[in-house]
Amino acid sequence: MNFEFDDDQRLLRDQARKFLTDKSPPEAVRRILDGDEPFDRDLWREFANMGWLGAAIPEAYGGSGLGHLELCVIAEELGRSLAPTPFASSVYLASEALMLAGTEEQKQGYLPDLAGGEAIWCLALSEGRRPATAANIAATVSEGRLSGEKIPVVDGDVADRAVVVAAESGGVGLFIVDLNGPGVERRSVETIDPTRSQAAIQFDGAAAERLGDAGDGWPMVERLLERAAVLVAFEQVGGAQAALEMAREYALGRFAFGRPIAGYQAIKHRMADMYIQIELARSNAYFGAWALSTDAAELPVAAATARVSASEAYHFASKENIQIHGGMGFTWEFDCHLYYRRARQLALALGSQRRWKDRLIAALQRRNAA
Amino acid sequence: MxxxxxxxxxxxxxxxxxxxxxxxxxxxxxxxxxxxxxxxxxxxxxxxxxxxxxxxxxxxxxxxxxxxxxxxxxxxxxxxxxxxxxxxxxxxxxYEIGLGMCIPTMFAYASEEQKKRYAPKALRGEEIWCQLFSEPAGGSDLAGLRTRAERDGDDWVINGQKIWTSGAQFSDYAILVTRSDFEVAKHKGLTFFFLSMHSPGIEVRPIRQVNGAANFNEVFFTDVRIPDSQRLGAVGEGWKVSLTTLMNERFAVGVAPPPDFDEIFDLVRDLELEDGPALDNAVVRDRLADWYVRQQGLKNAHFRTMTALSRGETPGPESSINKVVSASKYQDISIFGMDVLEMAGAIVDPEIAPMDGLFATGTLSSPGYRIAGGTDEILRNIIAERVLGLPQDVRVDKELAFRDLPTGRD
Known part of the structure; x- marks a missing residue:
């Protein structure tokens, strides 16, 4: 039984935590929250230099070839620090899509720039309020040209290229689109978490390069979302843990009725519940990491389990962190809302909790039928 | 990994x-x-x-x-x-209490001769042990216990009452914590013993539970004599000995029994609701997902514990969260299983009830799991204080002599 990160991975975690504590403190996150910059460009450059952007990309394609377990370790620390960068879009989604479905030429052509941070990519899936399903996708590719609207697209305003999910005659497929090319118009969209920028993108006959085989590409979209769900679960666990630690620090220092509020059971039990949720989510994320790193048949169930568990834990920890802070927790000045916003952003970015729960049961049904 | x-x-x-x-x-x-x-x-x-x-x-x-x-x-x-x-x-x-809690306490405090005498027989199942801790006035607040131990020559004389004693009706031996001094603060006046359950003056009465079973007992002591050689730890040090026993309790108290996720999944797979198969119902799917992630969370936490043990490290948090999560899950799944069965959910007769009445009997048994071996509330205190390092509650009873503590509404 070896269900724990190894010594090298733990060392990576310590280094990542130290680096991010130093380079992505709350003040740095707030510069993005309050300013006009869509993300922290200096931090992005450093991520590239440290090999984080290409952690799971093989060395043959310019990556550092560490692996997915190492990427999980980094993800947890990014979540903890609320690092305002397009990491999830470029790394968990676009790079993974290229590695899953790309031709040798596409991998050679695109992955080195992703690993080096020269290019930022995103995934364009959502089309407004209709749930993104194979049947609902209205953006269409015909004769290599994409038309339709994608909204919201996380990091769509800063990305150079997008992996776009679009319909074509044979079903739904994945396509690579140059967002700086003709036939693309985009604008930033204001969302609940200004530390992660999002966009609306209008495609009008934009050149679309096929990613993956012709025919029904929806199963590939599902696989991509599952893989990303595990990585995002680590970000969520990291954020939830940070929210719990913030609540603990405040409760120990805040005195009411003559003593620290951390000594009252109403507060203690709430924090115990936060801890319980986080440990369940962390344990489920570990299983997801194992399934992701070994390409196990359990991945669909493991990923949905990690996702549902982590979304719930971050939701609970971030809202109760505000509650434990009382009125101060509701101020712009305190950092509680940064976690509360990010918890919602991450819980929606790959699809709602409601749908992931449904997807989990569907995966269990398929497993039991097999 | x-x-x-x-x-x-x-x-x-x-x-x-x-x-x-x-x-x-x-x-x-x-x-x-x-x-x-x-x-x-x-x-x-x-x-x-x-x-x-x-x-x-x-x-x-x-x-x-x-x-x-x-x-x-x-x-x-x-x-x-x-x-x-x-x-x-x-x-x-x-044997779980005897082997999991009583004998480990003997290992820590009994004489070499006593360990050699009692441990092997307990291990072979020849002698059964129980734990005489809780009292009507000392449950979550165990140190509030009032069973009196008075020194008389080479013996101690015990008078009082214990409650919630699992297996007392068939036990041969027991560990016992008593109050030997009412004049000092409550944690300081306790003394710990082991004794034969066949001693004169012991009376065991079963307690009938909500689910109709009687796993627990009241145990009454009337002038029960225990030789001083069966004292474990020093006079007045009984609280310290009790903590040794309780540290072992989290390993001895098992997880909740079925129904768990697998049983509710089995039930709804074969069930038709008003609008079609139960497994197609959105509410059913939502609830199932909640329980599955909890079940798997505990299972995966257990793998982390095993990893720590395998590496010779101290286990993680699993033991503290296991019972809190599984007891409520047990209760919630039981009740939901009844609900999807509509009025038939109320039937407990295993001959005619769906799945042998598992959900109805679970509904009646599960409240006990949220209480026994540390209530939900005490376990949350333990997580808050020992894992998260939060302060203890304000205690009005720590310095007062036990005799002067308030014991009820005037």
Whole structure:
């Protein structure tokens, strides 16, 4: 039984935590929250230099070839620090899509720039309020040209290229689109978490390069979302843990009725519940990491389990962190809302909790039928 | 990351599996059935026989020192044995408190001669032990106990009452915590003993529970004499000894019984609701997902604990969150199982109730799991104080002499 990160991975975690504590403190996150910059460009450059952007990309394609377990370790620390960068879009989604479905030429052509941070990519899936399903996708590719609207697209305003999910005659497929090319118009969209920028993108006959085989590409979209769900679960666990630690620090220092509020059971039990949720989510994320790193048949169930568990834990920890802070927790000045916003952003970015729960049961049904 | 045993662990697992296959019926073979109940002579006889079989096979006292009949192996081997045993129908429960809590306390405080006398017989199942701790005035607040111990020559004389004592009706020996001094603060006036449950002056009365069973007892003491040689720890040091016992409790109190996720999934797979198959119902799917992630969270946390044990490290948080999560899950799943069965959910008669009335009986049994072995509230206090390092509650009883503490509404 070896269900724990190894010594090298733990060392990576310590280094990542130290680096991010130093380079992505709350003040740095707030510069993005309050300013006009869509993300922290200096931090992005450093991520590239440290090999984080290409952690799971093989060395043959310019990556550092560490692996997915190492990427999980980094993800947890990014979540903890609320690092305002397009990491999830470029790394968990676009790079993974290229590695899953790309031709040798596409991998050679695109992955080195992703690993080096020269290019930022995103995934364009959502089309407004209709749930993104194979049947609902209205953006269409015909004769290599994409038309339709994608909204919201996380990091769509800063990305150079997008992996776009679009319909074509044979079903739904994945396509690579140059967002700086003709036939693309985009604008930033204001969302609940200004530390992660999002966009609306209008495609009008934009050149679309096929990613993956012709025919029904929806199963590939599902696989991509599952893989990303595990990585995002680590970000969520990291954020939830940070929210719990913030609540603990405040409760120990805040005195009411003559003593620290951390000594009252109403507060203690709430924090115990936060801890319980986080440990369940962390344990489920570990299983997801194992399934992701070994390409196990359990991945669909493991990923949905990690996702549902982590979304719930971050939701609970971030809202109760505000509650434990009382009125101060509701101020712009305190950092509680940064976690509360990010918890919602991450819980929606790959699809709602409601749908992931449904997807989990569907995966269990398929497993039991097999 | 991997789930592989070390070669040594794999060899032990194989031995355990072979032993169990040769001596017990697998759950797959037995099918679903009611757990073996207590208070029945045949169940007790079966438990005794099984414990002796385990001892003969070398699978009892896996972590105990060899000089007291144990195997002297590391905790990971006990976990591996438990995992394998979980696939078989064996009579559990009768020995868990004795072997999990009482004898480990003896190991810490009894004389060499006493350890040699009592441990091997307990291990073979020849003598059953129980734990006389809780009282009407001392449950979550255990140190509020009032059972009196008075010195009389070489003996102590015990008067008072214990409650919630599992297995007292068939136990041969017990560990006992008493109050020997009412004039000092409550944690300072306690003294700890072990004694024969066949001593004159002991009366055991079963307590009938919500679910109709009687697993617990009241135990009354009238001038019960215990020789001073059976005192464990110094006079007035009984609280410290009790903590040794309670540290072992989290390992001895098992997880909640079925129904868990697998049973509710089985139920709804074959069930038609008003709008079609229950498994197509959005509410059903939502609830199932909640329970699945909790069940898996505990299972995966257990893998982390095993990893720590396997590496010789201190286990993580699993033991503190396990019961809080599983007891409520047990109750919620039981009640939801009744609800989807509509009015038929109320039937407890196993002959006609769906799935032998598992959900209705679980509904009646589950409240006890949220209380026994540390209430939900006490366990949350433990997590808050010991894991998160939050301050203790304000205590008005710490400095006052026990005699002067308020005991109820005037």
């Amino acid at each position: 991997d789930f592989n045993d070390t070669p040594e662990e794999a060899a032990f697992r194989k031995q355990a599996r072979e032993f169990l296959t040769a001596n017990a019926k697998s759950k797959a073979e037995a099918g679903r059935g009611m757990a073996v109940g207590w208070n029945k002579d045949e169940a007790l006889a079966a438990a005794r026989a099984w414990q002796a079989t385990k001892a003969d096979g070398g699978f009892a006292g896996i972590t105990w020192p060899e000089e007291y009949g144990g195997q002297g192996l590391s905790p990971i081997m006990q976990v591996i044995y438990n995992q394998e045993e979980a696939d078989f129908v064996v009579p559990r429960g009768v």
